[in-house]
Amino acid sequence: MKLLTKTNIYNSVATVVLFTVGVFVVLKLILIKLDSEQEEQFLQAKEIIIKSLKEGKSANNFLSNIGEKIVITEIYKQTSFKNNFREYEQEIIEDGEGEEEVDVRELNFQCTINDKAYSISVSKSLSEGREIVEYIFGIVVLFILIAIIFLFVLNTFISELVFSPFYDTLSKIKTWNIKKNEPLIFKKTNIDEFHLLNDSIEALTQQIQSDYKHLKEFTENVSHEAQTPLSIISTKIENLMQEDNYNQKQHEAIQHIYQATQRLYKLNQVLILMSRIENKQYVSTEKVSINKLIEEKIVELEDFIEAKQITVNTQFNVEIEKELNAVLFNILLNNLFINAIKYNLDEGGTIKVVVNNDSFSIENTSSIEKIDKRFIFERFTKSSTSASLGVGLSLIKKIIDFYNWHISYSHKEDSHKFKIYM
Amino acid sequence: MKLLIIEDEKSLREDVIEYLTENKYSCDFASTVKSGMMKLTETKYSCALVDLGLPDGSGIEVVEFIKSKYPEMGIIIITAANSLEDKLQGLKIGADDYLTKPFHLSELSARIYSVLRRRNFGGKNVLSFDDLEIDTTEKKVIANGSQMQLTKKEYDILVYLASNPTHLITKEALAEAIWGDKAEMAATFDFVYSQIKNLKKKLNEAGLKDYIKVVYGMGYKFKD
Numbered sequence: 001m002k003l004l005t006k007t008n009i010y011n012s013v014a015t016v017v018l019f020t021v022g023v024f025v026v027l028k029l030i031l032i033k034l035d036s037e038q039e040e041q042f043l044q045a046k047e048i049i050i051k052s053l054k055e056g057k058s059a060n061n062f063l064s065n066i067g068e069k070i071v072i073t074e075i076y077k078q079t080s081f082k083n084n085f086r087e088y089e090q091e092i093i094e095d096g097e098g099e100e101e102v103d104v105r106e107l108n109f110q111c112t113i114n115d116k117a118y119s120i121s122v123s124k125s126l127s128e129g130r131e132i133v134e135y136i137f138g139i140v141v142l143f144i145l146i147a148i149i150f151l152f153v154l155n156t157f158i159s160e161l162v163f164s165p166f167y168d169t170l171s172k173i174k175t176w177n178i179k180k181n182e183p184l185i186f187k188k189t190n191i192d193e194f195h196l197l198n199d200s201i202e203a204l205t206q207q208i209q210s211d212y213k214h215l216k217e218f219t220e221n222v223s224h225e226a227q228t229p230l231s232i233i234s235t236k237i238e239n240l241m242q243e244d245n246y247n248q249k250q251h252e253a254i255q256h257i258y259q260a261t262q263r264l265y266k267l268n269q270v271l272i273l274m275s276r277i278e279n280k281q282y283v284s285t286e287k288v289s290i291n292k293l294i295e296e297k298i299v300e301l302e303d304f305i306e307a308k309q310i311t312v313n314t315q316f317n318v319e320i321e322k323e324l325n326a327v328l329f330n331i332l333l334n335n336l337f338i339n340a341i342k343y344n345l346d347e348g349g350t351i352k353v354v355v356n357n358d359s360f361s362i363e364n365t366s367s368i369e370k371i372d373k374r375f376i377f378e379r380f381t382k383s384s385t386s387a388s389l390g391v392g393l394s395l396i397k398k399i400i401d402f403y404n405w406h407i408s409y410s411h412k413e414d415s416h417k418f419k420i421y422m
Numbered sequence: 423m424k425l426l427i428i429e430d431e432k433s434l435r436e437d438v439i440e441y442l443t444e445n446k447y448s449c450d451f452a453s454t455v456k457s458g459m460m461k462l463t464e465t466k467y468s469c470a471l472v473d474l475g476l477p478d479g480s481g482i483e484v485v486e487f488i489k490s491k492y493p494e495m496g497i498i499i500i501t502a503a504n505s506l507e508d509k510l511q512g513l514k515i516g517a518d519d520y521l522t523k524p525f526h527l528s529e530l531s532a533r534i535y536s537v538l539r540r541r542n543f544g545g546k547n548v549l550s551f552d553d554l555e556i557d558t559t560e561k562k563v564i565a566n567g568s569q570m571q572l573t574k575k576e577y578d579i580l581v582y583l584a585s586n587p588t589h590l591i592t593k594e595a596l597a598e599a600i601w602g603d604k605a606e607m608a609a610t611f612d613f614v615y616s617q618i619k620n621l622k623k624k625l626n627e628a629g630l631k632d633y634i635k636v637v638y639g640m641g642y643k644f645k646d
Binding site: 255 | 433526
């Protein structure tokens with residue numbers, strides 16, 4: 001969930017809850033006030049009625065003053081000295097509009113005036129006050145709804161404005177590539193926290209970049225500088241090997257030094273090749289048919305395929321033509337196929353090559369266990385049974401990365417499959 | 423056959439000279455662009471080995487100099503970095519071949535032989551031994567006067583060995599010369615061994631003497 005969506009949801013829920021509670025509290029307070037106001041009016045009416053009765057006036061005269069219904073009944077003796085309020089619903093028949101129920105409030109009291117006892121009831125419709133309250137309620141709710149919508153829009157707008165440097169930073173980090181050697185430059189911001197965040201990330205990436213550069217240069221330099229001493233060792237040994245008056249021990253020692261030098265030399269070649277790819281020294285391109293190159297590669301490796309009695313199945317569903325560097329692609333195919341042959345079963349294995357719209361895959365049988373996907377393309381990961389799988393695979397990965405392709409590895413029963421999406 | 427080696431790494435240069443001298447070439451050397459050019463004007467060489475990274479400039483200058491003044495001379499470029507651009511540039515301005523350090527001495531010798539053959543120096547297109555003749559123009563092998571039937575790989579191995587007579591050729595060098603970037607695979611399969619075995623058998627069947635000697639654990643020798 002996006003940060004802004006989340007804060008907006010929280011804000012909206014809080015606003016709605018706050019306003020709902022507020023509205024009900026206000027409403028309740030108004031109703032209480034209205035009730036006590038009315039009670040006062042009733043008590044005033046009571047005073048007026050008693051006063052009028054004392055003066056011997058007819059009750060009808062002050063009907064209009066109070067504006068409601070007054071019923072005065074003479075009773076034998078006063079039994080109650082309390083003011084009794086009650087509320088009930090009364091059906092009123094209005095002209096042509098049918099029945100309507102109206103809340104009515106009534107005050108009952110008894111009094112004794114000039115030795116005569118009366119029971120008096122004053123009643124009044126509540127609808128008028130209630131209507132006002134309902135009206136106010138409606139207006140308030142409407143205002144609140146408008147306020148909520150307004151706040152929501154405002155919040156979104158402000159948040160977007162406030163968080164825009166943050167999102168800018170985020171998108172720039174996402175697309176940042178250590179290999180491109182471009183510094184990260186963020187949008188200027190006057191928010192301290194974001195400013196600090198950007199500064200920290202800038203410093204961090206600069207550090208990473210310079211470390212990476214140094215490491216890369218170091219690897220490059222080492223592999224380049226190693227070539228001359230390696231050549232000297234190699235030629236010296238080859239010259240030494242020309243002599244044939246060695247004892248068994250010397251003979252074996254020379255042989256081992258020679259073989260170790262060869263291995264070192266091959267490793268060095270791969271490292272140099274990798275840094276050359278990284279330094280974009282294979283950028284020239286030509287249009288090639290992937291299918292044709294695969295077919296040629298299979299023919300090229302026929303000797304080795306036959307030696308292991310491997311059956312090669314090709315399934316070319318389409319013909320892929322690509323603009324790429326043939327040297328680099330040849331290295332890629334070479335490594336993929338050599339691995340597929342080298343680690344195949346000793347006898348009667350298979351290699352299956354499938355070419356699809358935008359991908360091709362090479363699947364081979366093997367007795368090697370599944371390779372850990374996390375480390376498969378790392379430079380010096382070794383399979384427990386092989387010595388040089390790692391360099392070959394990381395070279396493959398380097399070329400795949402160079403073309404922004406994607407490679408996947410899967411293992412099923414006794415077969416390993418590499419699929420390249422172009 | 424006179425060769426000029428322009429290489430600043432003394433140790434390497436000495437080994438190259440030692441090896442090539444044993445292969446019956448006479449070698450001169452220079453260690454800078456300037457002294458190389460001096461040597462070139464003083465003596466007539468058949469082929470020059472030029473290192474591209476020299477202390478006083480690029481070997482490319484020397485190559486250009488040779489091309490303009492002695493176009494009939496063979497040129498092999500040697501460089502530490504296997505840079506594609508250098509290679510293309512070197513070949514474009516007229517170098518005949520290109521070797522990356524470190525290289526096998528036998529490979530260097532085979533390349534020199536091949537450059538000299540192509541440039542037809544001394545009309546020597548046939549490697550001939552007592553009862554064996556290898557015509558490298560026609561790609562024919564004549565044993566006691568009759569043509570032998572060899573596979574392409576067997577032929578390549580024979581030429582490689584014969585262009586390095588009396589030298590020990592390691593199986594690694596042979597594998598690299600014949601199988602190139604698949605040499606590692608060839609080694610795992612003992613392909614060199616089986617090809618040599620077949621070749622020896624064919625030479626034997628043709629009634630030739632045992633030219634190819636196996637040096638146990640190390641490689642092979644072509645003995646006249």
